[in-house]
Amino acid sequence: MNSNGKLAEILAQYSFERGNLVPILQNVQEVFGYISRDTVGEIANHVNVSCSDIYGVATFYTMFRFKPVGRKHINVCRGTACHVKDADQILDQVQRVLGINEGETSADGEYSLETVACIGCCALAPCMTINKDVHGRLTSKKALKILGTAVKEEE
Ligand code: FES
DSSP, X not given: OOHHHHHHHHHTTSOXXXXXXXXXXXXXXXXXXXXXXXXXXXXXXXXXXXXXXXXXXXXXXXXXXXXXXXXXXXXXXXXXXXXXXXXXXXXXXXXXXXXXXXXXXXXXXXXXXXXXXXXXXGGGOSOEEETTEEEOSOOHHHHHHHTTOHHHXXX
């Protein structure tokens, strides 16, 4: 099924009410990985609001993304438990080796990098996730090894 078909399938699950906006956005992001400009227009028509209304709601909830993420979507935790265990150093190292900053995706679409306030695994601090996998008790070296960049780093 193409993306238009998938979107139509998602929208068909919801009645034409503004109150369905957040669940629709969640569902769309789960299926497509992000909310594209075209998708915003379709959703706006479905719930009868303007596109700017949708951007307003979606930017209020910081979980929504308007750009595609990399095949490896990395979230480095910057919560207190991770912060006191040098999460910033891990983030710096990951940014340097991947050549992208927080909030960016690599040009080849392989990596995207974000930070989060808490992954919910504070006992394993410092932590990061790659897609749905949690990696804990990180060191900079371990983080790079997990990302498959340790070899390049050491050359
Ligand atoms: S603060 Fe990092 S997992 Fe909770």
